[in-house]
Amino acid sequence: MVDIQNRLKDIKSTLPGDAVTLIAVSKNHPSESIMEAYEAGQRDFGENRVQELCGKYEALPRDIQWHLIGHLQTNKVRQIASFVSMIHSVDSLRLLEEISLQAIRHNRQIDVLLQIYIAEEESKFGLDQTEALDIIQHHSNFPGVRISGLMGMATNTSNEIQLRKEFSGLGHFFQQIKSSYFSDEVSFSVLCMGMSGDYKIAIEEGSNMVRIGSAIFGDRVM
Numbered sequence: 196m197v198d199i200q201n202r203l204k205d206i207k208s209t210l211p212g213d214a215v216t217l218i219a220v221s222k223n224h225p226s227e228s229i230m231e232a233y234e235a236g237q238r239d240f241g242e243n244r245v246q247e248l249c250g251k252y253e254a255l256p257r258d259i260q261w262h263l264i265g266h267l268q269t270n271k272v273r274q275i276a277s278f279v280s281m282i283h284s285v286d287s288l289r290l291l292e293e294i295s296l297q298a299i300r301h302n303r304q305i306d307v308l309l310q311i312y313i314a315e316e317e318s319k320f321g322l323d324q325t326e327a328l329d330i331i332q333h334h335s336n337f338p339g340v341r342i343s344g345l346m347g348m349a350t351n352t353s354n355e356i357q358l359r360k361e362f363s364g365l366g367h368f369f370q371q372i373k374s375s376y377f378s379d380e381v382s383f384s385v386l387c388m389g390m391s392g393d394y395k396i397a398i399e400e401g402s403n404m405v406r407i408g409s410a411i412f413g414d415r416v417m
């Protein structure tokens with residue numbers, strides 16, 4: 196258990212201060228592990244399954260900021276709409292529309308990231324650039340959501356050149372959207388990329404939010 200707090204401290208020491216937000220990815224780890232990190236000051240946690248997220252939300256302190264980072268089915272949005280801090284995995288207009296509707300039912304706006312497909316693997320979810328631009332051009336139709344930025348998952352590889360290419364591609368796309376559509380607003384500000392194995396490269400390529408699981412909590416146990 197002490198391990199979690201030590202690992203968290205080690206990772207934080209490698210981040211450039213407040214410029215990068217650390218999301219501790221607690222999926223498949225029990226509430227006790229989350230509390231270890233919580234007691235060390237961590238407040239942002241990421242989960243990828245709605246059921247697990249809801250259970251932990253009920254059980255744990257209310258000042259935790261919960262991030263839904265995995266693929267989200269439209270019919271499950273209402274289960275998290277009252278409390279989720281940010282949804283990282285918006286990969287269709289239909290999903291964005293549902294998040295907006297459910298947010299309005301709860302009199303709130305939900306921060307979302309558009310998940311952009313950057314990996315070479317077939318299996319990863321996400322939008323291509325054309326689809327993302329289409330959503331951004333229509334975002335004023337969805338008053339219940341605030342599009343805070345972009346999220347991407349690189350190919351699962353140790354090839355640094357490949358990782359850098361994927362991250363920098365998303366970094367450029369982010370800057371292009373920001374200057375074309377959000378130049379007068381501070382709202383579009385999050386570029387979320389990087390996990391345990393590749394977050395240092397992601398930060399070098401412009402990431403300002405990282406999602407780190409196994410490097411904090413160890414291998415998944417639940």
Ligand SMILES: *Cc1c(COP(=O)(O)O)cnc(C)c1O
Binds near residue numbers: 220222348407409
């Ligand atoms: C599990 C997961 C992570 C964290 O992965 P680690 O390699 O354990 O750091 C990050 N992002 C998403 C979307 C995940 O599902």
